[in-house]
Amino acid sequence: DAKTTQPNSMESNEEEPVHLPCNHSTISGTDYIHWYRQLPSQGPEYVIHGLTSNVNNRMASLAIAEDRKSSTLILHRATLRDAAVYYCILSGYNFNKFYFGSGTKLNVKP
Amino acid sequence: NAGVTQTPKFQVLKTGQSMTLQCAQDMNHEYMSWYRQDPGMGLRLIHYSVGAGITDQGEVPNGYNVSRSTTEDFPLRLLSAAPSQTSVYFCASSYVVGDTEAFFGQGTRLTVV
Numbered sequence: 001d002a003k004t005t006q007p008n009s010m011e012s013n014e015e016e017p018v019h020l021p022c023n024h025s026t027i028s029g030t031d032y033i034h035w036y037r038q039l040p041s042q043g044p045e046y047v048i049h050g051l052t053s054n055v056n057n058r059m060a061s062l063a064i065a066e067d068r069k070s071s072t073l074i075l076h077r078a079t080l081r082d083a084a085v086y087y088c089i090l091s092g093y094n095f096n097k098f099y100f101g102s103g104t105k106l107n108v109k110p
Numbered sequence: 111n112a113g114v115t116q117t118p119k120f121q122v123l124k125t126g127q128s129m130t131l132q133c134a135q136d137m138n139h140e141y142m143s144w145y146r147q148d149p150g151m152g153l154r155l156i157h158y159s160v161g162a163g164i165t166d167q168g169e170v171p172n173g174y175n176v177s178r179s180t181t182e183d184f185p186l187r188l189l190s191a192a193p194s195q196t197s198v199y200f201c202a203s204s205y206v207v208g209d210t211e212a213f214f215g216q217g218t219r220l221t222v223v
Contacts, residue, residue, distance in 0.1 A: 092208055
């Protein structure tokens, strides 16, 4: 099963953009790239997902490298509520064996 | 639309006791799964199901049983609880294709003494 690699932690200032990287060099052609976040004492929450093209939604943007071996989650203006652990996960064509890694803990400074 | 509901929210068990963690979803999702999360760690997949009557093992299945008799419910059974099963348990559901989002419950905090 394809795995992902993320930095353990990152820090950002409030109201500045944040770029969270993820490496997935063994990704297969049918794997979707998902991002979830987990706020303290809560269950994971969906952020965004994509296959090949960059994606935007109300929460964030997902930039996918042309070779699909890496991706970047972009929070355009970090707020204190964005402080969480962010997980980059690969899912196959069929949504099974959805493995979490250790994620990136994002700290947002006021 | 309640989403994914887990019960109970908290539970304390004695070593050797059995119990069932309940998970229910009202979104008609085919896919449901159980994870455990130990302190400071990511989530690890225990078991998953792609539809009623179909279950399979994840990364850490030992000590846990599951069954899926309806689309809505996916209970997780601990047959003989051990202190190593002290953890926070999360249930998730989604449509079965990868081009979709998963919904997670708020978790069950289990302590085995």
